[in-house]
Amino acid sequence: MLTIQPYTDALAPAFHEINAAWIADMFTLEPHDEHVLSHPREAIIDRGGVILFVQHPEHGVIGTGALMPTGGGAYELTKMGVRADVHGSGAGAVLLDALIARARALPDITALYLLTNSRCAAAIHLYERAGFVHDADIRVRYGATYARCDVAMRYPLG
Template sequence: MTNALSLIEFTDALAADFHRINAEWIEAMFVMEPTDRDILENPRARIVDAGGTILFVEARGSGIIGTCALKKTGEAAFELTKMGVTDAARGKKAGEFLLVHAIARAKEMGARELYLLTSHKCEAAIHLYEKLGFVHDAGVMAKYGATYDRCDVAMGYPL
């Protein structure tokens, strides 16, 4: 089914999709935090112009169904963040498709540190992260975990 999925690069025209997809899962499971609002309302300034990237997955016949970002947080450090797939797209392997491409893109961008912050409530996402090679990392939690109140899981990817 992944042959029906395409990777799409960020454009300003897709900023609303980035906001919509992420607001959907954040508001369904948590409370929108100031950090969330800042990133979702200013994706070009906070992610793209700051040295990161935003990727989307498009499903043939359904349009944009998922997104994720690589936010530059240091010289060669990137946070995998704001990864979400619409409820209607669950089961299409869109999250796995995005994650594979995000990991590859981080490597292309010269990442020496790739990490993510999440909540234990995101069980399906954590399982996917583990499946593709992310490992739980107390060092990541100590260094970056205070970014979000909801964060109680930190993972790193061995590059």
């Protein structure tokens, strides 16, 4: 049984470890990544964002993801990753559903979007199944945040 846990400072190392592993495996950690992963309270929580963790009863924390405010009621679904040794466990879908539910509950949200890379095909498929749609305007407005961004998607909140 997978459970969702909210952010605590004690879980900050897991946030860093899980995300740094998949980013470094597929890409290069960029300065923006390093800042967010090293300072999740400052970069996300203290600004009104959310970080959630998915926990397995035997394996502990196996995944994490965040909703980071980017201004004007927009939130980026970001730093979502699941440990490589548990890929295929369904943890990503459970985590994504929990993040979307939390986003819908945010009082000031006007947009929910994500930035990714076409090499992350499994993740893109997961996002599409959850209802995210590809959006060129999101890529123009926010895509410069990461050099690796070549895919931008938004979630229809209405």
